[in-house]
Amino acid sequence: MQNISKFTNILEKNRIEALTDGIYAIVLTLSVLMIGTGLYSGSVDSSTFYSSLHEAVPQIFNYALSFVLLSIFWVVHHRQMNSIVHVDSLYIWLNMGSLFFITLIPFTTNLNSDFSEYPLAVAIYAANIMVISLSYTLSWFYAARGRRLVADDLSDSTIQNGIWRGLLTAGVSVIVIVAAYFIHSEWATIFFLLIFVGGFFIKNPKPTNDPT
Amino acid sequence: MQNISKFTNILEKNRIEALTDGIYAIVLTLSVLMIGTGLYSGSVDSSTFYSSLHEAVPQIFNYALSFVLLSIFWVVHHRQMNSIVHVDSLYIWLNMGSLFFITLIPFTTNLNSDFSEYPLAVAIYAANIMVISLSYTLSWFYAARGRRLVADDLSDSTIQNGIWRGLLTAGVSVIVIVAAYFIHSEWATIFFLLIFVGGFFIKNPKPTNDPT
Amino acid sequence: MQNISKFTNILEKNRIEALTDGIYAIVLTLSVLMIGTGLYSGSVDSSTFYSSLHEAVPQIFNYALSFVLLSIFWVVHHRQMNSIVHVDSLYIWLNMGSLFFITLIPFTTNLNSDFSEYPLAVAIYAANIMVISLSYTLSWFYAARGRRLVADDLSDSTIQNGIWRGLLTAGVSVIVIVAAYFIHSEWATIFFLLIFVGGFFIKNPKPTNDPT
Amino acid sequence: MQNISKFTNILEKNRIEALTDGIYAIVLTLSVLMIGTGLYSGSVDSSTFYSSLHEAVPQIFNYALSFVLLSIFWVVHHRQMNSIVHVDSLYIWLNMGSLFFITLIPFTTNLNSDFSEYPLAVAIYAANIMVISLSYTLSWFYAARGRRLVADDLSDSTIQNGIWRGLLTAGVSVIVIVAAYFIHSEWATIFFLLIFVGGFFIKNPKPTNDPT
Numbered sequence: 001m002q003n004i005s006k007f008t009n010i011l012e013k014n015r016i017e018a019l020t021d022g023i024y025a026i027v028l029t030l031s032v033l034m035i036g037t038g039l040y041s042g043s044v045d046s047s048t049f050y051s052s053l054h055e056a057v058p059q060i061f062n063y064a065l066s067f068v069l070l071s072i073f074w075v076v077h078h079r080q081m082n083s084i085v086h087v088d089s090l091y092i093w094l095n096m097g098s099l100f101f102i103t104l105i106p107f108t109t110n111l112n113s114d115f116s117e118y119p120l121a122v123a124i125y126a127a128n129i130m131v132i133s134l135s136y137t138l139s140w141f142y143a144a145r146g147r148r149l150v151a152d153d154l155s156d157s158t159i160q161n162g163i164w165r166g167l168l169t170a171g172v173s174v175i176v177i178v179a180a181y182f183i184h185s186e187w188a189t190i191f192f193l194l195i196f197v198g199g200f201f202i203k204n205p206k207p208t209n210d211p212t
Numbered sequence: 213m214q215n216i217s218k219f220t221n222i223l224e225k226n227r228i229e230a231l232t233d234g235i236y237a238i239v240l241t242l243s244v245l246m247i248g249t250g251l252y253s254g255s256v257d258s259s260t261f262y263s264s265l266h267e268a269v270p271q272i273f274n275y276a277l278s279f280v281l282l283s284i285f286w287v288v289h290h291r292q293m294n295s296i297v298h299v300d301s302l303y304i305w306l307n308m309g310s311l312f313f314i315t316l317i318p319f320t321t322n323l324n325s326d327f328s329e330y331p332l333a334v335a336i337y338a339a340n341i342m343v344i345s346l347s348y349t350l351s352w353f354y355a356a357r358g359r360r361l362v363a364d365d366l367s368d369s370t371i372q373n374g375i376w377r378g379l380l381t382a383g384v385s386v387i388v389i390v391a392a393y394f395i396h397s398e399w400a401t402i403f404f405l406l407i408f409v410g411g412f413f414i415k416n417p418k419p420t421n422d423p424t
Numbered sequence: 425m426q427n428i429s430k431f432t433n434i435l436e437k438n439r440i441e442a443l444t445d446g447i448y449a450i451v452l453t454l455s456v457l458m459i460g461t462g463l464y465s466g467s468v469d470s471s472t473f474y475s476s477l478h479e480a481v482p483q484i485f486n487y488a489l490s491f492v493l494l495s496i497f498w499v500v501h502h503r504q505m506n507s508i509v510h511v512d513s514l515y516i517w518l519n520m521g522s523l524f525f526i527t528l529i530p531f532t533t534n535l536n537s538d539f540s541e542y543p544l545a546v547a548i549y550a551a552n553i554m555v556i557s558l559s560y561t562l563s564w565f566y567a568a569r570g571r572r573l574v575a576d577d578l579s580d581s582t583i584q585n586g587i588w589r590g591l592l593t594a595g596v597s598v599i600v601i602v603a604a605y606f607i608h609s610e611w612a613t614i615f616f617l618l619i620f621v622g623g624f625f626i627k628n629p630k631p632t633n634d635p636t
Numbered sequence: 637m638q639n640i641s642k643f644t645n646i647l648e649k650n651r652i653e654a655l656t657d658g659i660y661a662i663v664l665t666l667s668v669l670m671i672g673t674g675l676y677s678g679s680v681d682s683s684t685f686y687s688s689l690h691e692a693v694p695q696i697f698n699y700a701l702s703f704v705l706l707s708i709f710w711v712v713h714h715r716q717m718n719s720i721v722h723v724d725s726l727y728i729w730l731n732m733g734s735l736f737f738i739t740l741i742p743f744t745t746n747l748n749s750d751f752s753e754y755p756l757a758v759a760i761y762a763a764n765i766m767v768i769s770l771s772y773t774l775s776w777f778y779a780a781r782g783r784r785l786v787a788d789d790l791s792d793s794t795i796q797n798g799i800w801r802g803l804l805t806a807g808v809s810v811i812v813i814v815a816a817y818f819i820h821s822e823w824a825t826i827f828f829l830l831i832f833v834g835g836f837f838i839k840n841p842k843p844t845n846d847p848t
Contacts, residue, residue: 015229015290017439022237022658025446029454029527030241049542056531064524071520078439096283100276103241107268118261227653227714234446234661242665308707312700315665319692330685441651449658453666453739473754480743488736495732502651 013087016095023099024074030106031066035059062113065189066105069129072169072195073102073136080140080162084149091143098135104128112189122180122188129192130173137166158205168198225299228307235311236286242318243278247271274325277401278317281341284407285314288348288377295362295370296355303355310347316340324401334392334400341404342385349378370417380410437511440519447523448498454530455490459483486537489613490529493553496619497526500560500589507582508573515567522559528552536613546604546612553616554597561590582629592622649723652731659735660710666742667702671695698749701825702741705765708805708831709738709772716776716798720785727779734771740764748825758816758824765828766809773802794841804834 035056077098084091105128112125143149144159172194180188247268289310296303317340324337355361356371384406392400459480501522508515529552536549567573568583596618604612671692713734720727741764748761779785780795808830816824 015233018230018233018442019237019286021439021442022234022446022661023241025443025450025658026237026241028523029447029450029530030245032527032531033245033454033457035528035531046542049539049545053544060528067520067524067527071517074443075516092287093283096279099240100279103244103279104247104272106241107244107247115261118258120265121261227657230654230657231661231710234449234658235665237446238661238665242669245669304711305707308703311664312703315668315703316671316696318665319668319671327685330682332689333685442654445651445654446658449655449662452735453659453662453742456739456743457666457669459740459743470754473751473757477756484740491732491736491739495729498655499728 013081013084016087016092017081020077020095020099023102024070027102027105028067028070031063031109033106035063058116059113062109062116062189065192066109069192070102070105073132076136076162076165080136080143083151083154083158084143085151086149088149091139091149094135094139094142098132098139101128101132101135105132116186116189119180119185119188122185123177125189126173126176126180130170130177133166133169133173137163137170140166155206157203161202161205164202165199168202169195172198225293225296228299228304229293232289232307232311235314236282239314239317240279240282243275243321245318247275270328271325274321274328274401277404278321281404282314282317284381285344285348288374292348292352292355292374295366297363298361300361303351303361306347306351306354310344310351313340313344313347317344328398328401331392331397331400334397335389337401338385338388338392342382342389345378345381345385349375349382352378367417369415373414373417376414377411380414381407384410437505437508440511440516441505444501444519444523447526448494451526451529452491452494455487455533457530459487482540483537486533486540486613489616490533493616494526494529496593497556497560500586504560504564504567504586507575507578508567509575510573512573515563515573518559518563518566522556522563525552525556525559529556540610540613543604543609543612546609547601549613550597550600550604554594554601557590557593557597561587561594564590579629581627585626585629588626589623592626593619596622649717649720652723652728653717656713656731656735659738660706663738663741664703664706667699667745669742671699694752695749698745698752698825701828702745705828706738706741709768712772712798712801716772716779719787719790719794720779721787722785724785727775727785730771730775730778734768734775737764737768737771741768752822752825755816755821755824758821759813761825762809762812762816766806766813769802769805769809773799773806776802791841793839797838797841800838801835804838805831808834 108125108128111121115121140159140162144154144162147154150159172192175194176188176191179191320337320340323333327333352371352374356366356374359366362371384404387406388400388403391403532549532552535545539545564583564586568578568586571578574583596616599618600612600615603615744761744764747757751757776795776798780790780798783790786795808828811830812824812827815827
């Protein structure tokens with residue numbers, strides 16, 4: 001039995017973590033490449049310098065928002081991997097799926113940043129965040145259901161906590177999309193703050209299933 | 213003897229893995245930089261915003277295709293490394309050769325994405341995929357032949373499985389090239405789906421050589 | 425108790441290090457992308473080749489300055505992690521905060537490099553350095569105060585040394601900002617050399633609190 | 637004593653390796669970003685497509701050359717780290733110095749690739765390679781001299797082998813510079829093949845200093 005796991009297709013956790021951390025590191029850094037591109041679009045004189053710099057400010061805020069959301073996802077992935085005892089082929093592909101949508105973040109961040117007057121641009125960004133959170137929720141559901149890939153004594157409340165938190169982020173993304181179309185597209189992303197508000201209402205998991 | 217391995221030129225598996233994972237992380241993320249460049253080519257008004265966004269859709273599909281193919285290669289590399297017990301100098305250079313062609317993927321992906329009306333552009337992309345799969349097949353053949361770098365009890369069917377899977381991807385790439393020239397260049401890459409079809413016909417390896 | 429730490433929210437040091445090292449690797453390399461962009465802005469003849477190359481020289485110096493400052497921060501982060509025994513949620517978020525400002529370095533380096541005739545551009549760069557050093561000082565203060573996350577026998581002088589070094593870099597950044605406005609903006613960054621001068625006056629920490 | 641090493645300034649080998657592997661992964665991949673930029677400089681019709689593609693061929697060869705040279709340096713660094721038992725502060729800074737010149741490779745590769753008709757462009761590229769090899773030779777000399785950072789029983793011939801190989805690459809770089817000015821700048825980099833020729837004349841190290 002150990003032979004099977006060793007020589008056929010069990011992939012170790014640590015290389016998934018290495019690839020994931022590498023992709024997060026790149027995506028966290030990449031969006032910054034687009035900041036201040038107005039400054040490099042030709043000859044710059046004093047007035048264009050200050051106006052271009054002024055333009056860069058909302059770009060930095062949008063980049064910061066993506067940085068915070070990606071950090072949350074990274075911590076979520078981290079917690080999942082800490083609970084997971086072994087991985088199987090389907091879990092790896094679910095993980096690759098999540099990573100695909102994470103690599104789209106620099107593109108959708110720039111879309112949201114440069115075209116926030118179009119509700120569609122903001123909605124694409126929020127939809128990207130929604131898909132990532134649903135994807136991580138699905139991964140966790142797959143791993144935890146029936147204790148498939150996690151420790152047998154992992155508490156029910158830890159499992160439920162992971163699912164609720166994923167659904168919270170997805171739900172908040174829907175609110176942002178609605179707000180982009182019906183309230184104000186340029187300020188809609190401020191509703192992402194609801195993730196932190198909502199977090200207070202999700203009770204912390206009990207470590208064990210003990211009846212105490 | 214241990215002295216030799218320690219102080220001359222045995223390079224450990226884990227650093228090869230670190231470099232490989234790093235390069236995969238970058239290549240998986242890099243192509244996205246080209247998505248939606250039409251959106252940044254000057255002043256954007258309402259009509260150009262929607263038409264540029266429309267243009268980005270096939271780019272995202274082509275990027276997704278590369279993401280899937282690279283993920284397959286990453287899993288293949290992973291399985292090879294899991295079976296390999298030690299590495300030698302030639303294996304490292306075979307690995308660097310594979311990595312070279314992997315780093316060309318962002319360039320050939322963009323070629324395929326932006327010039328898919330030219331069969332040559334699609335063929336270059338498919339040829340890149342073909343060379344990578346042949347390169348990994350060669351690495352595996354070198355490592356497994358005579359159990360050179362793998363465990364002595366690795367089953368024959370595991371070794372053959374690796375070779376067949378590599379040849380499958382290379383063969384499918386040839387079909388894509390032919391399709392690009394003789395059927396329709398813009399839809400030729402859809403034949404890459406044959407990798408999944410073909411995968412069903414390759415029987416899973418038996419873990420051991422036991423006669424049972 | 426161990427159950428709690430395992431299954432809820434203790435994140436291991438090594439993944440924080442992996443993400444941090446990945447981001448440093450990218451940021452250390454990224455600024456170079458902007459070097460010599462003048463060379464690619466159109467058709468290049470003999471005279472523009474030499475003049476563009478000439479332009480690249482100060483860019484390389486500014487990139488080298490960022491490389492040195494980032495290297496210092498990387499070593500600082502390294503020392504902190506070496507002393508830290510375990511991490512908690514707040515420390516991770518302090519770390520992500522530091523990383524955010526580190527990812528801004530390629531942008532502010534280019535700002536400083538291409539617009540050094542504007543004191544504001546130089547000041548933004550120096551402010552970025554200042555915020556990073558204050559952020560690391562805060563992380564260290566949080567981790568070390570009351571031996572919260574560090575070993576119980578970590579000496580007082582090691583803790584104070586970390587704080588003094590952080591404040592030194594922050595203080596030197598303030599000097600650079602003042603120099604950019606009141607002395608000469610294009611030469612103001614030379615005052616960053618004061619970090620090395622100031623380093624001589626910070627006494628090395630004693631390893632233990634032993635009265636000897 | 638162990639306390640000192642733990643809590644003051646000994647930095648572990650593995651994090652230096654992580655940062656180094658990350659930077660190599662990025663630099664190995666980065667140059668490819670410049671390949672085929674002619675294809676994206678505006679509206680592309682059939683004739684410009686083929687001529688731009690034709691232009692990309694020498695770019696790919698120049699990128700391949702950098703890939704091979706960087707791979708050699710990576711293997712060299714790897715061998716050094718395998719022999720080194722512990723690291724000190726100066727070794728880390730020598731390592732950061734090498735990395736600085738490695739991060740310049742994408743810039744100098746593009747310079748060499750796009751302006752190979754100027755001897756100066758080729759010479760800058762070769763000088764970059766020369767500085768990297770001298771830098772690694774110096775690191776090795778520092779680490780190995782008096783067995784400062786390496787094992788006490790490391791053979792003399794292993795130490796000398798590392799130094800000779802470093803000087804070989806540096807010497808070949810000088811030949812390339814001379815060839816760029818006095819023979820033909822566009823073909824001068826072919827002399828880098830002398831590294832492989834020269835490698836045959838450097839005898840492999842004996843693992844031990846035993847008189848046998």
